[in-house]
Amino acid sequence: MKIRAGYRIAFDCQNPMPIHLMLSVHPDRRHDLITPDTLRVDRPEARITQLVDGFGNLVTRVAAPAGPITFASDFEIADSGLPDPQVLDARPTAVEDLPADVLPFILGSRYCETDRLSSVAWSRFGQIEPGWARVQAIVDYVHERIEFGYHHARPTRTAEQGHEERTGVCRDFAHLAVALCRSMNIPARYCTGYLGDIGVPYSPSPMDFSAWFEVYLGGRWMTFDARHNKPRIGRIVIARGRDATDVAITHTFGTAWLTHFEVITEEIPAQALMAAE
Template sequence: MKIRAGFRLSYECPQDTAMLLVLNIHPSRRADLLGEQTLSFDRPIEARGYLDGFGNACSRIVAPAGLTTITTDFEIYDGGLADPVPENAYQHEIKDLPDEVLVFLLGSRYCDTDRLADFAWKTFSDTPLGWPRVKAILDFTHNHIAFDYQKADPLRTAFGGFTDRTGVCRDFAHLAITLCRCMNIPARYCTGYLGDIGVPVDVNPMDFSAWFQVYLGGSWHTVDARHNKPRIGRILMATGRDATDVALTTAFGPAILKHFEVITEEIPTLAM
């Protein structure tokens, strides 16, 4: 299966403004590209790429004063299979976790584990370890939060999503990640493309999507509290502790988003 994806983002800056961009696909998916995936700018801008501490492909730019538009458009191969369900994956004891995984047990800016630990242990301590416990957390989060684009709040933490009971895909991810961490299951935030492939078309505008991964049985496994079912055609862009680490753009000065457009669609196969 082939997928076409990309975006068009425009920012207006009153002065030259340094920015960090996390807008490339993740290095783990670059081998699947059917051509180049590069960032293009509508003005002369020099971009320098680097890998951050989580292994994400990032870019540094200085956006000139005025309106700057950033675009990318690419095609990528995908196996066309739904997310695998790790039904037999076991939960590690903390002493057996790799050193680099430990950070994904800790609280972070949007994953305020200290405020949800008591609830998590009261609610999930009787569930079997491993995948059954993760599934219980997914089910709870999926049913607890109502998806509503109009209720998006960039300052809402996991505890805020828990109390507000509304939000967007990042709120589902933050709450489920936090509950997993409270139960000693490493969990990390993911952002990327997820089109309406194999499911009814969403009436909401196409957007980037947030999901997460849990570390069970020696591997990271993709899970999604918003949709709460395996999906086809995810294209990973970045992973981190929470949305802070994978922000699409971080501006070191005023930068107003003027245009936002995302495309993710399956390329039809021509009949022979």
């Protein structure tokens, strides 16, 4: 399967400022790129550099001039076309045996307050067999607990607040599921990326980036999605971190007004591929 994806995001900067972007396809999927995922900027005087952060994500740093600036990319990527794998017999790894790079993902973080959700987690899921079944029970609970709606979005909502308010967007589903997993010593990390309407009914809502999470089971990271609660096709990961703080797609260090936001994620139909050939 081939997928076309990309974005067009514009700001009006009130003064010269640094802008950090986390919009590039993650390094572990870049070998699947068919056409380059290259950032285009309409202000040639903007100075651009790129680095890899402590979580292995690609970060683009822009020294933006005052005034309007637009960032864009449009690329094609190969995908297996298979849904998220399910390994129902996956077992947990004891905390004392976790690799060093996994340890940060059993701790509380800005949006995932394990200290405030631990009693909820153990009272609801403590009797469920550790491993895949326990994580799936958490996913089921979060999926039913939170009502999705873009009008519910709030950038400061934490996992505990999402649990109590019972409303949110995809990041709130991910934060609550991550916090409940970590409360039970299950390593979990927050993910952001592209997820189009592939293999599911078309949604008329504007396309956006999506959030899901990964859990360390059976010695590797596995994908879960509390918002959709079903295996999906065509995820393209951009970044992973402890929570949304680590993977903000844009971070402006000054006053900048968002003037345009557009995301594209769609399967390239087989007939289009044949015509191109």
